[in-house]
Amino acid sequence: MKTLLFAAGATVATLLLAACASGPRLSEAEYRQMAIDTIKRDFQAKGQAKHERVTQDEVQQACNSYLNNPPNELMVKLTSAQLAAVKLPADGKYLGDWKEGEKIAQSGRGFTWSDKADEPAGGNCYNCHQIGPQETSFGTIGPSLLAYGKTRGNSPEIQKYTYSKIFNAKAFNLCSEMPRFGHAGALNEQQIKHLVALLLDPASPVNK
């Protein structure tokens, strides 16, 4: 009896889903094109946010066109190109001052039309990540980075990876939701070094 009822319920659910699916008139790709055309027409520059920002670059286009899951070949090609363009520090040193790193991680300013273009941007890191144990107001869009260095060690490879990841998250994960801070010119070499120290320095509260 139970099974029968369940089966009946499942049929109703399938019918409902079929009804839901019968809506759209055009394909996903066509609606995406309509969205892009509408956005191009309906947005205007404000402050530092110029109109050109609504135009997608290569990586954004690949992620938009394939709903963040581009075919493997394209993914590999673009990811390698992003990695090749990561600018590593000329002096070969990756670790800055973790205290400065904490300040940068806390700051959410930069790049909005209400931010002044000539002031340095922050990292927005706490908006998306748990980092230091003392900060309880943190976002959860990205994984927790608490004890990041403790679990990974502080080897040159890890330092280089961490620097490169902050410089360009898409060099490792093409459609990551994390911004490409170095690539976008949001954070400079020194700022990224401070952030690497925040995550990897054994003296940083992150690793205590």
Next chain:
Amino acid sequence: MNIASSGLRLLSCTAALALSLSAAAQAKDPNAEFEKFRAEMEESNPAELFEIKGEELWKARRGPKNVSLAESCDLGQGMGKVEAAYVKMPRYFADADAVMDAERRIVWCMVEKQGFKFDDIAKKPFQGGNDNNAPEITNLVTYVASGSRNMKFDIPLGDPKVRDAFETGKATAAYRAGPYDFSCNTCHGVDGKRIRMQNLPNLATPEGAIKGVQGWPGYRMTGGVMLTSQWRMNDCFRQQRFPEPKYASQAVTNLLTYMSGNSNGQIYKGPGIKR
């Protein structure tokens, strides 16, 4: 299949999905304190002041043509009728040949019927932190929204033009661009995420979508200002590091169609209070 029956079918299907999904476990709410406070505040809802001002504006003969909106503006429910209009917009308006959300429609009426200039309204459409008063358009939207208090969202998704706006809105929410590669979905695309301590509704689900439209227009305790859904879209595009969406434009209507459409079958509680 006629439009009305397909609309009904869609309505019942979103309602059924909403029911089945509302049982799903919710992440622990770190904003419970605010919710408690908001519930207490709503006993003497500050939004009501704006509704009253909006009602006066709706009924007054104004503008170069000296007509009232009550006698000239059709929100889809008959001339001048505000009852149940808000929960049924965005909808398609043949006279404007466009799908319009409530704010866009009222602006259209102010321009076409009363003779106001669009640019004058668009110059400062949202209340800023230093402004003592909300713009007239905000009061009007708040009044119109109050006419749908405790009614179910019923966006006519069976109408192909509304459906197009919905699907285009969905694609807009997924569109990544700008210096940080953000889309709406970066912040609102999955369940249970936060920016700092602020919960981010997943706009693709019925429970998330209703959170996105519930309480708007809302009296915002941060700054003590009255703001509409149009403002919310504007400020999220700012956070997204995009340029600014033009006021009352199709791009914004599309997003509101997506969110309101995903809320179909759920109850709108009327203008409220926001953090």
